[in-house]
Amino acid sequence: MALKNIESVPGGPGETGSGLIQLITADGVRVPEPAYDALVADIDGAALQGLYEDMVVVRRIDSEATALQRQGELALWPPLLGQEAAQIGSGRALRSDDFVFSSYRENAVAYCRGVDLTDILRVWRGNASSGWDPYAINMATPQVIIGAQTLHATGYAMGILNDGDDAVAVTYFGDGATSQGDVNEAMVFAASFQAPVIFFCQNNHWAISEPVGLQAHVPIANRAPGFGIPSVRVDGNDVLACLAVTRQALARARSGGGPTFIEAVTYRMGPHTTADDPTRYRDANELEDWAAKDPLKRLEAHLGSLGLFDEAFTAAVKAKADAVAAELRAGCLGMAEPAPSDVFKHVYSTPNSWLDRQQDHYERYLSSFADSASSDGSS
Amino acid sequence: MALKNIESVPGGPGETGSGLIQLITADGVRVPEPAYDALVADIDGAALQGLYEDMVVVRRIDSEATALQRQGELALWPPLLGQEAAQIGSGRALRSDDFVFSSYRENAVAYCRGVDLTDILRVWRGNASSGWDPYAINMATPQVIIGAQTLHATGYAMGILNDGDDAVAVTYFGDGATSQGDVNEAMVFAASFQAPVIFFCQNNHWAISEPVGLQAHVPIANRAPGFGIPSVRVDGNDVLACLAVTRQALARARSGGGPTFIEAVTYRMGPHTTADDPTRYRDANELEDWAAKDPLKRLEAHLGSLGLFDEAFTAAVKAKADAVAAELRAGCLGMAEPAPSDVFKHVYSTPNSWLDRQQDHYERYLSSFADSASSDGSS
Amino acid sequence: MSTLTFGRAINAGLRRAMDNDPKVILMGEDIGKLGGVFRITDGLQKDFGAHRVLDTPLAEAGIMGTAVGMAYRGYRPVVEIQFDGFIYPAFDQIVCQVAKIHYRTQGAVKMPITIRVPFGGGIGSPEHHSESPEAYFTHTSGLRVISPSNPQDAYTMIQQAISSDDPVLYFEPKRRYHVKGEVDEGSDPAASSMEKARVVTEGSDVTLVTYGPLVPTARDAAVAAGDDGVSVEVIDLRSLAPIDFETVEASVRKTGRLVITHEAAQSGGLGAEIAASITERCFYHLEHAPVRVTGFDIPYPYSKLEFHHLPDLDRILDGVDRVLGRPNSLSGLER
C-alpha cells in the first residue's frame, strides 16, 4: 500500500478491447453490428465519400492552423489530429436546430455547423474572446473552463423540454473533464429532468500530460448508468460508428427518452496545444500504435474496397482542402485589428456608470497622447 | 415531454425492494445472508443487547435535544430519528484510529466515537462553531456545506496510505449530497489513488423537502461502480446488516483494496431540523409505512425471540438512557458563556496585524462603555 | 397600496414578473412545495406549475450552470441560493460564465439571470447561514449587484432585476424578511432605476452610507444622533455595483464627513471602495477620513457572539463621533 499515481489499469479507461461499437475496422473492413446497422443504412458510397472529405478538410484546417501558429500568426492552437472521426461522425448527425456546447478542441464540429472559417481563428489569434455568434450556427463558442459547458447544455435541453420542442443539446468534453464536479452534476440534472442532451466524451487518452488511467479506473462509459443515463462506448476513430451512435442518442432524446452518454475512444495524436511538448511525458510507441488506427486511413481502405477511392475523388478532395486552407489563411491574415475602446464593449448590455467613467477616463488618457505628441495610432 | 420535477421513479432510489442486504427483517427475524453472516459471527446476544442499548440511548439524546430546542435552550437541532441503526451499526464497526468526516446529523456516530455529550450541543446552542477537538475522538466536527467532507475523508485516507498505516477514513453524507460535485469528485480521487475511505450514504429519502427521486433515478448505490468503486445497498434500519457491510468495507480498505460505497436505505422520521415543517411536503402515509420498519422495534422483536428482552434488560437500558439524557441536559444548561473577544480567537494560528488592530479597537470600544457608564457586562 | 412583509413583497414581485413573461423560470432547492426555507416562493409552484418553479437537485454549480443554459435558450432564470454561505459551489459558474458570456460572445448572448441570495446575520443560525459575500460579486466585472432594504424596494427591484438583460445578484437581508411596509403593487418597475441610491434621512453634519440589513439600524442611529444634536444624512445604496456615487458625492460635498457601515468583514469590503471612491471624488470637501463601521475580519461567529461582530446602533454612533472628532472609543489613540 502506498500513495501513488496510477497511470494505467488493466481493463481500465485506456483499453480499447471490449464492448466497443465498431462498424469499420482499423483495416477498413465493414463489420456488421446489428443494433446499429439500420441507423446508417442510408449512408451510401457518396455519403461515405462526403464524410471522408470532411475529415480530410478538418485535418487540413488543423495543420494549416498549426502552421499559422508556428509562423507567429496565431498565439496558440489546440490540434484535433486523430479525433476527426469522432467529431465529424457526431457533428454530421446533428440537425441545424440542435445546439452544441463544446470545449476548445471541437473545430471539426464547428466546421459541420457551418462556421465561417475565419471565425474559428479569432480567439487563437487574440482578436476576440470568441469567434462567432452562437445563434448563427447553433453552437456556443469554445469553453475553456473544463467541463462547465456540460451544465449549459443540460440547461439548454431543459429549455427545449419546456418549449415542447424536439431539438437536442449536445455537449463535447474530454476524458479529463469527467473528473470535474460540473460534469457529474450535469448528469444528475440531465437524469433528474430527463433532459434531451447528449454527453459526447472524446476519450483521447490524455488530459495534457495526464493519462486517462489517472482520472478513472474503469471505462468512462460505465459512469453514466450509475446516474440513470444509458451509455455507449464507441470506436472514436470509426466515423460511421460515431455517426450511428449519435443518431441513436438523438432519436432517443427527440422521442422523450432523455439523455445519453457516448464515450468515443480515440487518441490525441498531436500535442495538447502548440505550447505543449508531449515528448516529456508520452511514449513514442503509444503514438505508433494509434497511428495504425488512424481514422482517415481506415476510411481510405474502406472506400478503396468499394472502388470509391480513385484519383478523381482524391484530387477533388485535395482541391477542396486546399481551397479551405487558403480561405483560412487569408481570413487569418486579413482579420481586422480591434480598437482600444473595444475592451469596454459588451461587458454589460446596458450602460454602467462605473465602466462608463473608466472608459471616459481612458479615452481622455489616450487622447492626451494624441494632443501632446503625434498620435501613436492607438486611439 | 415536458419540463418537470420527477418525484418518484419505479425501481428508483426510493424503492427498498431488491438487492438490499438485510440480516434482520422488519419483523425481527434473523435471515441468512451468506456473504455477510461470517462478518458478524461474533455478535452474540450480549453484543446485540449492546447495539440495542446504543440505539435507545441515541434516540433519547435526540429527543432530549429536541426538547431542549423547544424549551429555547438550543437554537436548532437536526434529529436523527429513524436513522439509529445506520449510524450505530456503522459507528460500532470502527476502530478508534479510524477517522470520521460526517455531516450535521451523525450524533449517534459521535456517540460511538466517545464524544463528551455536552460537546454535541455546543454548536446548536450557539456557543461554538463546533463542539469538540477532532483529534480527541478521531472525528471531524459537523460539516454544514453539503458534501464537502467527503473530499476531506478522501484526502485523509490518502494521508493514511502515505503513512503506510491501516486506518480507514469514513465519511457520512445524505442522499441529497450525492448530487454535489464534491461527492462525485471524492469518488474520482478515491478511485484514482485507491484510498482507504468508506463512503457511507444514509439515503433517508429526503433532502429537506426534496424526495430522493429528484436527486437520482436509479438506486444511489449504483453510482459508485461507474467510478470503479464497489458498492453495497443495505437495509439502513437493520443494525446488524449495517455493522456487517461496514466491517466488510473496513477489511477491504485495511488490506489495500481501496474505497467502498455503502448506501444505507433508511428514513428521516422527523423533520429536517426543528425549524422544518414536513407536513408541507410529506405524505403522512409514508411516515406510517416507515414506522413499521423502525430500527429499534425490529431489534426488540429479535431480542425477544432470543429471550433477551426481559424487564431487567429494558430497565437497565432505560436507566442508562435517563442518565445520558440528564447528563446532556445538565451539560447544556451549564455551558459557559463565551467572552466577547473570543470572536477574534483562532482565526489565525499566529498573530495577524489586521485582526489584532480590530481586536484592540473593539476592546477599547467595549471598555468605553465600562468607563462612561456602569458596565453592561459585555466586556 | 397594500401592507406586506419584506418576504411577501418579494413573492409578489416574483409573481408579477412570472405573470408578465412566460420566460421567467424559478430554480432552486426546496422552492416548490415547501416554498423555500424562508417561504419566499410560497404558492408559486402551485400557481405556475412545476415547469416554471423547479425544485432542483442539491447542487449549486448545477443550478447555476443549467440556468446559464436556460438563458442561452432565451429564458430568464431566477435562481434561489438557499443561504449566503451556499453560493460558493456556484462561484465558478457565476464568475467565469454568468458574468463573462455576454463579453465572450461580443454581445450575441445575453445572460438575464437573477440570483436571489438571502444574506447577512442576526438570526441566530449556525455557520454558513449569516454571511455577507457581496464584495466578491461587486469586484466581478459583468455582474450587477443590488440589495433592497424595505418591502417596496424589494417588490420593485426584484422585477427590475428580472427584466435586466444583465445578470443581477439580488441580496435579500434575511433578518428583515418579517418587517412590514406599504407596497404599491400597481407601480411600474420600469419607472425607476435599480441603480439609484436613496437618501433615507436628510442631514447636514455626517453622511452615513449603508444598504440592506443595516438601513433600519442606520436610520435609528440618525434619530439617536439627532437627539444629540448631530444631523445625519442616511443613504441607502440599493445598488452595490455599480454604486450611485453621484448621490453619495453630493451628500458628502454637503456634510464633509462620511461613515460607512456594513456587516461584511472590513478588509476588502464594500466600505473600502466607497471610502476610496468618495475620497477621490471629493477629497477637498472632506473634513475627516471616511470611517468604516463593519464586521471584523473573522469567519462569521457562532450566534452567542454575533452581535459583537455585527455593527449596531452604538457602534455606528461611535463611528459618527469619530468622524466628527468628538470623544469616541479611539480618542487619544495615536493613529
Added chain:
Amino acid sequence: MSTLTFGRAINAGLRRAMDNDPKVILMGEDIGKLGGVFRITDGLQKDFGAHRVLDTPLAEAGIMGTAVGMAYRGYRPVVEIQFDGFIYPAFDQIVCQVAKIHYRTQGAVKMPITIRVPFGGGIGSPEHHSESPEAYFTHTSGLRVISPSNPQDAYTMIQQAISSDDPVLYFEPKRRYHVKGEVDEGSDPAASSMEKARVVTEGSDVTLVTYGPLVPTARDAAVAAGDDGVSVEVIDLRSLAPIDFETVEASVRKTGRLVITHEAAQSGGLGAEIAASITERCFYHLEHAPVRVTGFDIPYPYSKLEFHHLPDLDRILDGVDRVLGRPNSLSGLER
C-alpha cells in the same frame, strides 16, 4: 549566491521545503512528469517520488478538498492551481473549509496549506489565463495572501508560506517567471517575515505601492519620474493580507501622496483597501486623494487588447502626475 530565474527560484524553494519536512506534499494537475505547464515543479517528482508529488485528477475542488484532508492528517500540502482562472471551482473549499477550519475547531486543527497560483496577464493567452483574483482572497478572513516580485523573495517566501501554520495563497506573477536574479540559497527563511513590505526605491515626493508583476514596472516608472525631477518611493507590498500598513503609512507621512497600481479590476480591488486604510491612518498628511492606476472593470480582454487593460509605465506616470496636481489626462475634468 546563485543566479536563478523566478521560476527556478520557486522550484529551489519547494525542493528545500520538501527536503526539510517529509510532510510537505505537492498536489496539482500535470505537476509530475511534465513539471507543470510552467515547469515550476520540474524534476521534483523524479527526485522525491510520486507519493510526494501527486498528479491529481482534473478537478480543483477535489484537489483542494483532499488537501484539507491531508492537512487534517498532519501533512502540509502545497497545491498548484494551473492558472488563476481555474481557482474558482475550488473557491468553496478555500472559503468555507481551508479558511475556516482552524476557527471552526477552536484552534484544534491547523490548515498549513499553501496554494500556488500563477496569476496576472501580459502573456498573450486566451480567456481565464491572465486573471488577478487576489482581492477575493484578501477579503476572506482566515487566509493569508502573499505575492513575491523577484527571485529571492520567490525562494524565501515559498518556504515561509509552507512553514506557516495558516493557509497561504502564494500568487506568482507568471509574466516574470523568466526574470533572473541573485538568490541566496543558504539564507534562512525564518530570519525574515513574509508579512513585511519592502521599500524598493526610496523617494520623497510620491509613494507608489504595488506588488507582484507590476513591481518592475513601478521601479521603471520611478526612474522615469526621477528623470523628470519627481522622487518616487516604490513599495513592494509582498504580503497582501495582511498588508504591512505601517511601512506604507511611514512612507505616505513623508511624501503626502499615494499612488497604487495593480492589474486587477479597480472596483473592489486591493487598491480600494489600501486607499481607504491609508486615508484613515494618515488623512492629515495627505496632499491629494490616493490615486489608483488599475485594470478596468472588465473581464480580462483578449490578448490583442491586453496592454490597454494592464497598467503600464505611462499610465503609472499619468497617475503620478495626477497625485502631484501636474498636468495629466484628467486635467480640467470636473471631479
